[in-house]
Amino acid sequence: MMSINSDSMLDHAPSSPLRLRPQAALKIDKSERTRVAILNAALDFIWSRPFRDMTVRSLMTATGVGRSAFYQYFTDRHDLMQTMLRIVQKEIFEGVSPWLVGVGDPVVLLHQTLGGLVRICYERGPFIRAISDASRTDKRFEEDWRQFLEGFDEAGFARIEADQRQGLIPDFDARPVVFALNRLNAYTIIEAFGQHPRREPEPVWEALARIWVSTLYGAEWLGKESSSLIRK
Amino acid sequence: MMSINSDSMLDHAPSSPLRLRPQAALKIDKSERTRVAILNAALDFIWSRPFRDMTVRSLMTATGVGRSAFYQYFTDRHDLMQTMLRIVQKEIFEGVSPWLVGVGDPVVLLHQTLGGLVRICYERGPFIRAISDASRTDKRFEEDWRQFLEGFDEAGFARIEADQRQGLIPDFDARPVVFALNRLNAYTIIEAFGQHPRREPEPVWEALARIWVSTLYGAEWLGKESSSLIRK
DNA sequence: AGAGTTTATTGACATCATGTCACATCGTCA
DNA sequence: TGACGATGTGACATGATGTCAATAAACTCT
Structure with missing residues (x-):
């Protein structure tokens, strides 16, 4: 179904030196976790590839969540x-x-x-x-x-x-x-x-x-x- | 079907201060004329609107030639x-x-x-x-x-x-x-x-x-x- | 714990731009 | 006139975007 840990993908994605931890340490509701996961996917992506190649699909694939969920967190x-x-x-x-x-x-x-x-x-x-x-x-x-x-x-x-x-x-x-x-x-x-x-x-x-x-x-x-x- | 002069459109397109005349004065084959028309459409477009809005369609509409003809002259x-x-x-x-x-x-x-x-x-x-x-x-x-x-x-x-x-x-x-x-x-x-x-x-x-x-x-x-x- | 409610996620859809291709049309020259 | 090369066209396949109603999951409160 989906990978055990939603944060790190197994394939070639190099993680960027700037990654976010979910906000309030304890009150980690799903929402915040997904939002941060998307942000981190973007950070990782941009660290090694140009913005022009960053599609919503590429981000959400790295996140492990369906593409359309993206629009719950960002308008574009x-x-x-x-x-x-x-x-x-x-x-x-x-x-x-x-x-x-x-x-x-x-x-x-x-x-x-x-x-x-x-x-x-x-x-x-x-x-x-x-x-x-x-x-x-x-x-x-x-x-x-x-x-x-x-x-x-x-x-x-x-x-x-x-x-x-x-x-x-x-x-x-x-x-x-x-x-x-x-x-x-x-x-x-x-x-x-x-x-x-x-x-x-x-x-x-x-x-x-x-x-x-x-x-x-x-x-x-x-x-x-x-x-x-x-x-x- | 198409406008008499293929160069200037009737709508709001302001013509840019940089426009091209077809190359060799006399030997104006159709090809060269269309090419220059596309180029001028691009020049006019860019003079007043950002590159991100410049689609092939917008150019070829201004030119009066079908969109697919664009690819005869430029790869993209x-x-x-x-x-x-x-x-x-x-x-x-x-x-x-x-x-x-x-x-x-x-x-x-x-x-x-x-x-x-x-x-x-x-x-x-x-x-x-x-x-x-x-x-x-x-x-x-x-x-x-x-x-x-x-x-x-x-x-x-x-x-x-x-x-x-x-x-x-x-x-x-x-x-x-x-x-x-x-x-x-x-x-x-x-x-x-x-x-x-x-x-x-x-x-x-x-x-x-x-x-x-x-x-x-x-x-x-x-x-x-x-x-x-x-x-x- | 479990019912009920809120929130997150999904899959299907409509739209739009791109680039390609086979075919139609034009014009020129024999 | 007819045939051939050069131009132009419409239809198609692809891939991205953003939306929506339906579903699943998460949370709350007793």
């Missing part, structure tokens, strides 16, 4: 990707906070922020790529992705303007520059880490740091704090 | 997009040549190159976006897009290394930096100009120029040659 593939976006978004926002909200030497904070971003996105690369790919094939989810990126635009803009008022950053029109720098980050990361084999994170981190620091604070700050490598 | 939608890529690629390569192959003050050339890039991509934005979107949904075309971007990586890398040998650009690992800067250009342009309403080209040009110049030659060159605005 993109709804599911929205959930994946929320998961990844939370991780990224945390890693990226230093420069955006922290106090101290801005160049040091910027290095830290970019280091955190690169580390997390290296670990989650294929998910991020899938999310970005999904945003191209669905009107609603495209909007979600746009808002995700705009979050960085707003935060970065605020930080740059603040530093401009302090004379730390030259007085240019910050909006288009931060827009461009954020696309730089997003798509450099997606292309570098979005599919196996991924590139090495260090050179990517150094390149991004060089570009951000040169543009905002000036190349004379480049040597500073080249130390804080991507830390565990 | 992505094959058609490959043709669109070649058209746009040619225009871009021309506009982008100064810094890559020219002689003279590199900062001036870089400004020129970015100006040309922004001008062309502003004019062709929706096409470029569609090409990029299409690369997410097809394995083969994804490879074409990758090679397209890698072309810029190679050329930019060569230029940077040359300038590094002359001491014009500091001595960093050029590969990852040029990779990042090219993604900066590609995706800033796609998001800024890829759908209506498009952003203004000038601020985008200024932002890209600021980032490239600061990163490569140093911010002290930024005032220089801020003149050469996007020219006809």
